[in-house]
Amino acid sequence: MTDDDARKDPVPASVGEKRRQYTILRSAHLGxxxxxxxxxxxxxxxxxxxxxxxxxRSGSIxxxxxxxxxxxxxxxxxxxxxTGLHGRYYVMVMDLLGxxxxxxxxxxxxxxxxxxTVAIIGAKCTELLRKLHLRGYVHGDVKPENFLCSFTDGASxxxxxxxxxxxxxxxxxxRDPTRPNCHIAYGQRVxxxxxxxxxxxxxxxxxxxxxxxxxxxxxxxxxxxxxHGSLPWQGYNGDDKNMQVxxxxxxxxxxxxxxxxxxxxxxxxAYVRGMAFEETPDYEYLFLLCSQGSKGLAAxxxxxxxxxxxxxxxxxxxxxxxxxxxxEGFGAVVVGSKRKAPDSGxxxxxVLIPTAKRHKVVVPKKIKTHQWIIVSTSARTGNxxxxxxxxxxxxxxxxxxxxxxxxxxGMRITSLNFEGSMWxxxxxARSSGLTEQxxxxxxxxxxPREWVRQKWDDGFFITSVAxxxxxxxxxxxxxxxxxxxxxxxxxxxxxxxSKWVSEKWSGGYYITAIATQGRYQQQWCVVMSRGTAxxxxxxxxxxxxxxxxxxxxxxxxxxxxxxxxxxxxxxxxLSRGHCVGEEQRCTxxxxxxxxxxxxxWQDSLYVTxxxxxxxx
Numbered sequence: 001m002t003d004d005d006a007r008k009d010p011v012p013a014s015v016g017e018k019r020r021q022y023t024i025l026r027s028a029h030l031g032x033x034x035x036x037x038x039x040x041x042x043x044x045x046x047x048x049x050x051x052x053x054x055x056x057r058s059g060s061i062x063x064x065x066x067x068x069x070x071x072x073x074x075x076x077x078x079x080x081x082x083t084g085l086h087g088r089y090y091v092m093v094m095d096l097l098g099x100x101x102x103x104x105x106x107x108x109x110x111x112x113x114x115x116x117t118v119a120i121i122g123a124k125c126t127e128l129l130r131k132l133h134l135r136g137y138v139h140g141d142v143k144p145e146n147f148l149c150s151f152t153d154g155a156s157x158x159x160x161x162x163x164x165x166x167x168x169x170x171x172x173x174x175r176d177p178t179r180p181n182c183h184i185a186y187g188q189r190v191x192x193x194x195x196x197x198x199x200x201x202x203x204x205x206x207x208x209x210x211x212x213x214x215x216x217x218x219x220x221x222x223x224x225x226x227x228h229g230s231l232p233w234q235g236y237n238g239d240d241k242n243m244q245v246x247x248x249x250x251x252x253x254x255x256x257x258x259x260x261x262x263x264x265x266x267x268x269x270a271y272v273r274g275m276a277f278e279e280t281p282d283y284e285y286l287f288l289l290c291s292q293g294s295k296g297l298a299a300x301x302x303x304x305x306x307x308x309x310x311x312x313x314x315x316x317x318x319x320x321x322x323x324x325x326x327x328e329g330f331g332a333v334v335v336g337s338k339r340k341a342p343d344s345g346x347x348x349x350x351v352l353i354p355t356a357k358r359h360k361v362v363v364p365k366k367i368k369t370h371q372w373i374i375v376s377t378s379a380r381t382g383n384x385x386x387x388x389x390x391x392x393x394x395x396x397x398x399x400x401x402x403x404x405x406x407x408x409x410g411m412r413i414t415s416l417n418f419e420g421s422m423w424x425x426x427x428x429a430r431s432s433g434l435t436e437q438x439x440x441x442x443x444x445x446x447x448p449r450e451w452v453r454q455k456w457d458d459g460f461f462i463t464s465v466a467x468x469x470x471x472x473x474x475x476x477x478x479x480x481x482x483x484x485x486x487x488x489x490x491x492x493x494x495x496x497x498s499k500w501v502s503e504k505w506s507g508g509y510y511i512t513a514i515a516t517q518g519r520y521q522q523q524w525c526v527v528m529s530r531g532t533a534x535x536x537x538x539x540x541x542x543x544x545x546x547x548x549x550x551x552x553x554x555x556x557x558x559x560x561x562x563x564x565x566x567x568x569x570x571x572x573x574l575s576r577g578h579c580v581g582e583e584q585r586c587t588x589x590x591x592x593x594x595x596x597x598x599x600x601w602q603d604s605l606y607v608t609x610x611x612x613x614x615x616x
Contacts, residue, residue: 009087011037014044015052016082021045022093024052031100031145035061035169040096043081049151050081051097055090061169062090068137068168069094076131077165078148097164098149098157101226105144111229115262117159118227121147122219122268122290124163129215130283132165136175138210141167142218143199144226170194174211183278184209186552190539191502197245198231202273205246206541207498208549213275216286220269227261243495250543251568254364264289264296270364276548285359303361369616370567372593373545375560376605378583387429388606390597392422396441396473399423403439412437413475418468419612422592426607433483434463442472445518447492447525452476461485462527467517472525485512486531493524496541496571501526510534511573514564516613522566534561534577541571545588545615550574559584565613584608588615 021044028040036055055062078095149157192207201217233248412434415426442448460476513527558574
């Protein structure tokens with residue numbers, strides 16, 4: 001017995017009262033989740049079989065689920081008969097359903113479902129999520145355990161008879177009528193996560209608020225799991241499991257992730273993983289992809305063929321979806337038990353009715369793109385492009401010689417970057433706030449902790465850090481009065497240290513330097529300081545250039561103050577405070593960064609961050 005079990009009240013014999021009283025069959029335990037247990041029960045007067053969910057941990061979770069279940073009105077989710085309190089339990093009585101998709105999978109000797117069955121599940125679950133989204137909610141925890149077959153009372157379960165979604169306690173609203181676009185505002189917290197690690201979207205792992213795209217991405221992973229019986233990122237353990245799984249999902253291309261699965265699943269995942277935060281999903285296109293057998297792929301090939309003929313502009317094709325539906329053999333999608341009048345989404349009587357529209361076909365990427373990232377900022381703070389220089393060399397020794405010359409001219413390093421055979425530095429002549437500097441090179445994967453500790457004792461602070469495949473570079477500086485940090489701390493971690501960063505933020509620390517090191521076993525070095533000019537800070541992590549997120553932050557008056565990239569992941573540190581300019585530009589180039597830096601200088605922008613890494 002666990003500690004949680006010991007603290008629970010005994011399971012009651014019955015709940016409700018009078019005509020709404022239900023007897024709980026305590027020996028018939030149907031399942032349990034993060035927040036409660038489900039038992040079979042019967043209506044005391046009629047004997048109707050029901051499911052009784054007892055929530056024992058969180059009233060807010062239970063009440064949120066009640067709200068969403070009532071909004072569904074039995075359309076795609078079980079019909080709710082009773083909600084209320086019994087002792088310390090939050091009780092919900094609902095329709096009794098059949099086994100979960102997870103149990104259906106486990107009942108097969110191969111622990112795999114054939115693609116025809118998976119395709120049916122994909123079509124039905126797409127329609128279920130569309131119904132939920134139309135009511136303004138996202139599920140937030142899409143997984144096989146949360147989709148159930150219809151109750152058959154002894155007969156073999158059949159997904160063709162209908163599916164229902166349950167466990168809506170983690171659902172959240174994506175619709176906000178108070179905003180001009182009626183969508184919640186973008187938000188992110190690097191240590192935030194909600195859902196199930198195995199099936200969560202990459203954006204959920206990265207701490208972004210959930211929207212409709214995340215449910216559909218999780219659905220794609222669920223379909224891949226049902227077909228293969230496992231996922232490539234299973235088996236991780238430890239405190240950083242969430243980030244390890246996230247990195248694996250982000251590192252794998254859709255092509256590699258879906259190896260051995262029907263190719264149409266690649267198109268499904270490529271589409272949903274490429275959706276924008278506020279984008280309205282093309283449910284009809286996803287339904288088309290989930291046609292049984294090879295028909296879904298045939299439809300994609302036909303759309304791509306039209307695109308090749310010039311019938312498509314900007315990657316979108318015009319097709320008569322109704323005709324395509326007939327060609328693909330669309331049938332009724334039986335979902336839930338209650339039927340509603342047709343709505344704006346084109347559904348009537350549980351059937352997804354295609355309408356003529358443009359479908360966006362996203363071709364799965366098989367290669368990754370790496371580029372230089374140059375961040376330049378306006379010179380409001382006194383830094384000027386006319387007093388800045390950029391130097392690049394093919395060896396560290398040559399870089400040191402040039403840096404020593406610039407030091408003698410009164411310039412100070414503000415950005416250091418090592419990438420492959422390129423050793424670069426950006427130096428400022430004035431208003432850097434840095435007085436004396438020391439540059440240390442460590443030809444090892446071990447971070448030079450002793451050297452840093454000695455410099456701290458001498459009154460220096462880390463002001464820049466860089467990493468290469470097999471070395472570290474660290475710049476320590478003394479600082480002018482009024483700009484001197486009060487305290488400093490750093491961490492070297494195999495994954496981005498989200499929890500550590502969040503804890504430091506709560507203690508008044510802000511990220512002042514960041515770098516990555518290593519080629520195959522990569523490390524993050526994050527330096528945080530107290531006494532900076534920053535007032536607020538966030539970190540946008542991604543596996544490609546996060547254009548949408550950066551623009552959302554710029555609209556909130558954040559500015560990029562540091563960037564670091566591995567071969568798979570990038571981190572943009574954005575800050576609000578008195579030390580950043582009014583305008584900022586972030587450019588990318590596959591060639592050396594000097595020509596872009598010169599363009600920025602001509603536009604009176606000075607370089608504030610530089611990195612090389614994956615952008616797509």
